[in-house]
Amino acid sequence: MIGIIGARGVGKKTMILQHIKEKLDSKKALYVSADDMYFSEKRLLDLADSFYKNAGEYLFIDEIHKYTDWSRELKNIYDSFPTLKVVFTGSSVLDILKGSADLSRRAIIYKLQGLSFREYLKFYHKYEIEAYSLEQIVNNEVKLKNIQHPLPLFNDYLKRGYYPFGIENEMNLRLGQIIVQTLESDIPQYANLNVGTSRKLKRLLSIIAESVPFKPNFSKIAEIINVSRNSLDDYFSHMEKAGLIGQLRNETSGIRGLGKVDKVYLDNTNIIFNIVGDKSNVGNLRETFFFNQMRVKNDVISSSKADFVIENYTFEIGGKNKQQDQINKDGKSFVVKDDIEYGYLNVIPLWAFGLNY
Incomplete structure (x- = not known):
């Protein structure tokens, strides 16, 4: 599990979509945005479960801080599906820093800078x-x-x-x-x-x-x-x-x-x-x-x-x-x-x- 944090606008979403397009088999990768209406009725854990059972390998979750109780859900995903590779991003550095403490043993957190x-x-x-x-x-x-x-x-x-x-x-x-x-x-x-x-x-x-x-x-x-x-x-x-x-x-x-x-x-x-x-x-x-x-x-x-x-x-x-x-x-x-x-x-x-x- 990898977390990518950074200020708004520095290119987190663009980088992930580019990585999926250039490096991964699109049939085994899924990109979702945590603020999508889908999650008003469904849980991230349910999505991960369905994706995993259909041979999914790479789950990318954008705007994770927009999802209620996100750090607990990510912990459950990490523990329930040990071979699933998960990357999450968040624009609100503040919320991510607060929640990522709960994931310290599970996720490696990287900070993305703007362009040099x-x-x-x-x-x-x-x-x-x-x-x-x-x-x-x-x-x-x-x-x-x-x-x-x-x-x-x-x-x-x-x-x-x-x-x-x-x-x-x-x-x-x-x-x-x-x-x-x-x-x-x-x-x-x-x-x-x-x-x-x-x-x-x-x-x-x-x-x-x-x-x-x-x-x-x-x-x-x-x-x-x-x-x-x-x-x-x-x-x-x-x-x-x-x-x-x-x-x-x-x-x-x-x-x-x-x-x-x-x-x-x-x-x-x-x-x-x-x-x-x-x-x-x-x-x-x-x-x-x-x-x-x-x-x-x-x-x-x-x-x-x-x-x-x-x-x-x-x-x-x-x-x-x-x-x-x-x-x-x-x-x-x-x-x-x-x-x-x-x-x-x-x-x-x-x-x-x-x-x-």
Whole structure:
């Protein structure tokens, strides 16, 4: 049994249908959506029983969080049909995280990210680029075959490339709907919040989107949107789990995720453009991209001297005229520049960090 969780719109359903089409015998695979009217009268367990008795081998269940008491049903399916292979997905990361604790001994849970810049190049433009390790990126070993000028593609990625549906029309409309659904349905349902709270969450998103890289003064923000300080911590945590924001923490003393929140970013640059359009702060865009792409495979924390620390490397993010005043000349500190095509010495182009996964 495998669970695939992720924010709305990152491509879980598309990936599963593609896998069935390309890899499996369609007579032995079944795809169902747990919010289908069929399940208003039938149980998942009954469906699995019938499918199994008719020689079914692969059961894919989408939108599992829409099904009442889903974690118990999945446990029963797992225990009743040991040879049946089950994959379930959920858009509401919050509900899935709550329920998946019950499945910890039965299911392996994977989190699906949106597209990296590398994946965007393949999915949107058919360019085959290998993934590069952090070590290769800082050594300026990145090569883009058949792409002479990466910046126009990179700028397009920042606006629409994180979500697979960006390749279609009405990108802003669809992303806007995802944001609204997450704020007005997923988070309130998970945390038992009222409609008025969702308006406060929207206000929080706008504040983050319009800011220079956002260093939260939690007491001041709580006063602005009229909530308690403790409630604000919960709001930020809910939005982070739902894939709307990312919280950058300081040194964690080896215990991941327990450091003090130093900066707050929107989860990805597509959301920034959706909320504030061209009014977005360029420094915020650059840091959001770096944090979004690098935290997938690395533990990214804030730096007291620069912007980010990953392992023993320090990174300062800026434009093509960014100076090196803030970093040490120690071979472990790097200036990451937007608006440049290729790196040199300890200067690395920002787009190169989109090739890490």
